[in-house]
Each structure stands twice: as structure tokens, then as C-alpha cells.
Amino acid sequence: xxxxxxxxxxxxxxxxxxxxxxxxxxxxxxxxxxxxxxxxxxxxxxxxxxxxxxxxxxxxxxxxxxxxxxxxxxxxxxxxxxxxxxxxxxxxxxxxxxxxxxxxxxxxxxxxxxxxxxxxxxxxxxxxxxxxxxxxxxxxxxxxxxxxxxxxxxxxxxxxxxxxxxxxxxxxxxxxxxxxxxxxxxxxxxxxxxxxxxxxxxxxxxxxxxxxxxxxxxxxxxxxxxxxxxxxxxxxxxxxxxxxxxxxxxxxxxxxxxxxxxxxxxxxxxxxxxxxxxxxxxxxxxxxxxxxxxxxxxxxxxxxxxxxxxxxxxxxxxxxxxxxxxxxxxxxxxxxxxxxxxxxxxxxxxxxxxxxxxxxxxxxxxxxxxxxxxxxxxxxxxxxxxxxxxxxxxxxxxxxxxxxxxxxxxxxxxxxxxxxxxxxxxxxxxxxxxxxxxxxx
Ligand SMILES: NC(=O)N[C@@H](CC(=O)O)C(=O)O
Ligand SMILES: [Zn+2]
Ligand SMILES: [Zn+2]
Numbered sequence: 001x002x003x004x005x006x007x008x009x010x011x012x013x014x015x016x017x018x019x020x021x022x023x024x025x026x027x028x029x030x031x032x033x034x035x036x037x038x039x040x041x042x043x044x045x046x047x048x049x050x051x052x053x054x055x056x057x058x059x060x061x062x063x064x065x066x067x068x069x070x071x072x073x074x075x076x077x078x079x080x081x082x083x084x085x086x087x088x089x090x091x092x093x094x095x096x097x098x099x100x101x102x103x104x105x106x107x108x109x110x111x112x113x114x115x116x117x118x119x120x121x122x123x124x125x126x127x128x129x130x131x132x133x134x135x136x137x138x139x140x141x142x143x144x145x146x147x148x149x150x151x152x153x154x155x156x157x158x159x160x161x162x163x164x165x166x167x168x169x170x171x172x173x174x175x176x177x178x179x180x181x182x183x184x185x186x187x188x189x190x191x192x193x194x195x196x197x198x199x200x201x202x203x204x205x206x207x208x209x210x211x212x213x214x215x216x217x218x219x220x221x222x223x224x225x226x227x228x229x230x231x232x233x234x235x236x237x238x239x240x241x242x243x244x245x246x247x248x249x250x251x252x253x254x255x256x257x258x259x260x261x262x263x264x265x266x267x268x269x270x271x272x273x274x275x276x277x278x279x280x281x282x283x284x285x286x287x288x289x290x291x292x293x294x295x296x297x298x299x300x301x302x303x304x305x306x307x308x309x310x311x312x313x314x315x316x317x318x319x320x321x322x323x324x325x326x327x328x329x330x331x332x333x334x335x336x337x338x339x340x341x342x343x344x345x346x347x348x349x350x351x352x353x354x355x356x357x358x359x360x361x362x363x364x365x366x367x368x369x370x371x372x373x374x375x376x377x378x379x380x381x382x383x384x385x386x387x388x389x390x391x392x393x394x395x396x397x398x399x400x401x402x403x404x405x406x407x408x409x410x411x412x413x414x415x416x417x418x419x420x421x422x423x424x425x426x427x428x429x430x431x432x433x434x435x436x437x438x439x440x441x
Pocket of ligand 1: 067312315329
């Protein structure tokens, strides 16, 4: 493990949501004492002091959807570099997607990723297991062996690919019920997206690019919601991107089915008009959609139809990304900009308050991913006895995105040069700082 040895920390004058400023004393991985600013003493406990005046103390963010690229594409990202980026973004847990090489479809591979995360020490890494062997969509992977491995996998996904065979999807949903697992579906009917380059609509028609229609996503969501309802299992929809998908998820929830969903920061902010630049940094799967879709996704996240924000952090090496549009891999970086985009799209617009941000970025994803010890709400996450797994955020800070300074090994951020609201100043993982003063410890 890297970082400082276990020691107590006194956070001076943090601004807990909805409450008064307070000192927080962290020891043994928990919040052990709180009191009005200046009242707790560091000398009794030998605690190190962090001046957190005016910073929000929030529970550490949880990303349900991160591509760490290890094993196999360590030139694009490693568990170490990706979790560094995560800590800088205020994350304390990331779920590492299975589309590595080799694919994370056995107990051996998920345990390897889990150990790499533990050894790097920046963030808890929870491996996602593949649903099908080699992501090939033909035969179920060893779901039970991954679940009972040291990595204790609870989330399974063929992300990058859709589990398009309805019978395999049904079997996977049934299988994970035994250990309260969840299938996270990349909803894309592959026959409807062959050769697709961008969202199908007015822009694709104008640019003459092959379109990826909303129905390719929505048809799979409808089918899988029905299947999840039928077998009573947990289904999670990855990177929801269309207004129609939001409606379908609202419908599925109204039936009482166990369906949850995530939206990415980029789908909350960017639109398909950006494809007119032909800059492949805007190429992503599912594609950027229309302004109407963006509005529906924001409304769905605000009213809880969409449960969580997930980054879909998808680093790509220059030879795979800095090419002509049609040859470029889809995907964008997300971990170091997620909070700022959510502030911009949701808080600054009045759609979500900070307690809502905490729910969508920390508590809801933790519940969906099956993490232990999830606080019931933002307020109780700062109570004595709660885990000292925190991010300290300066809500007033402004910063300019410079991907060359990112911790990620890749540079494919669509936000280069943009001025962002809100900045992570410190992150604590079970009482130990992983980020201080905006830098990795
Ligand atoms: N989102 C992307 O455009 N790409 C992801 C795969 C995925 O999330 O579907 C990747 O692994 O690069
Ligand atoms: Zn995907
Ligand atoms: Zn993904």
C-alpha cells in the first residue's frame, strides 16, 4: 500500500450538507468525533490537521463504470493510473469493466484486478465480471466462481458488447439472483447498429454518416426490463442515452421491477452536433444524442428515474483515437471531470441539490454495486461511526481542463480548455488520505 501510515486526521471546519460547519476527527477508518469548529483538539490524539474551511465533506464517490484497461492495454491505462485519476476525481470505489485482454471472465482475472487495485491503494477496485465467455455472447462465464472469489464480484457486464441473446440474458439474470448480483447491460441491438458512426438523426443525415438509432438502445431496455420483471432479478442499464430510454425505465420502475440505470456526464452535457467537427474525441458508444435527449436525461436523473451517474471512463491510446473518425475507437475520459460536469449540468441549472449529487454519485451507485455499510442519506454519512471515506470539495473553485496534466495514461478528454466549476481538494479512503491539496498522496 502506498500513502501515509494509519494516523488520525482532524478536518477543521468542513461544511457538511445542510448543517453547521464542524470539525471531524477521523481515526481507525471511521469518523470518531465531531464538534463545532475549533473545539476538537489534535494534540490529545496526535492527529494531523487539515484546514477544510468552507469545503463540503461528502461521502466518497462510487463509479459503477470504469475502464482500467489492465490486463492487456497498459499503454492506455493501468489499474494504478486509472485509480489515481479516480482519487483525484473524488472517487473511493470504482467498478472495473470486464472488457480487458484477457477478458475478466474467470476468478483468476478478477482476483488479479482486485489485487492490483488493493496494491495501488488509491481507491477500492471492484472488478466487474463478464456475463459471457470472452464477451462473445455465446456461453455464460463462470459467474458463481467470480462471485465466490476473493474479488466477491456482484456486478456482471459484457460492456462494450450487448448480451443480445434473450435466452442467455434470462439465464444470467436468474443465475445472479442467488447472491443478489446484478447484470449491467450495454443496451445495443447489434443488428441495428452495424457500421454506425454517430446518433441517427438530422445531424447524421447532414454529415452523411451511418446512424446509431435510439431504438437500438430502447428495444433492448424494454426486452430486458420485461425479463427482469419476469424472473424477479436485478437489472442495471449502462450509459442510458435517449429520452425514450428514460421513459422505458420510468415504466419498468412503476411496475416494481428491480431495474436501475446510470447516465454518463458526457451524455448530460454534449450533443451530436459536435460530430460536425469530425474530431474523434467526440466519438463514443452510445453516441452523443440530441439536445432533447440531454434534457430528458437531466430530468430523469433529477427525479430519480436514473439512479446514478457513472463515468464510462474509456481511455484510448493515440494510435486508436487520433485517427479519422470512422477508424477511431469510441470512448472518452471521465473520472477527473465527472463532478464538475454534474455541477454544471445539474446543480448550476437548479435540477439537483448537493444532497442529490451525493445520492447519484455515491450512495445510489454503492447500493447498486452491493457495497457494504452504505449510509442512508447524505447527512448521516457525516455522523460519528460513519466510514471515513470522504471527498472534500471546494464548490466555488474554477479550473481549466488540461488533459496533459491528467493522471490517466490517455488524453482523450472532450473537455480540453473548458472552464469547470467545483474542485476536489482531498479524498480519504477509510481514514487515509489518497488526495491532499488536489494532489495524489
Ligand atoms: N463507451 C465507449 O465508447 N467505449 C467503451 C465501451 C463501452 O462502454 O461500451 C470502451 O471500452 O472503450
Ligand atoms: Zn458500453
Ligand atoms: Zn463502458
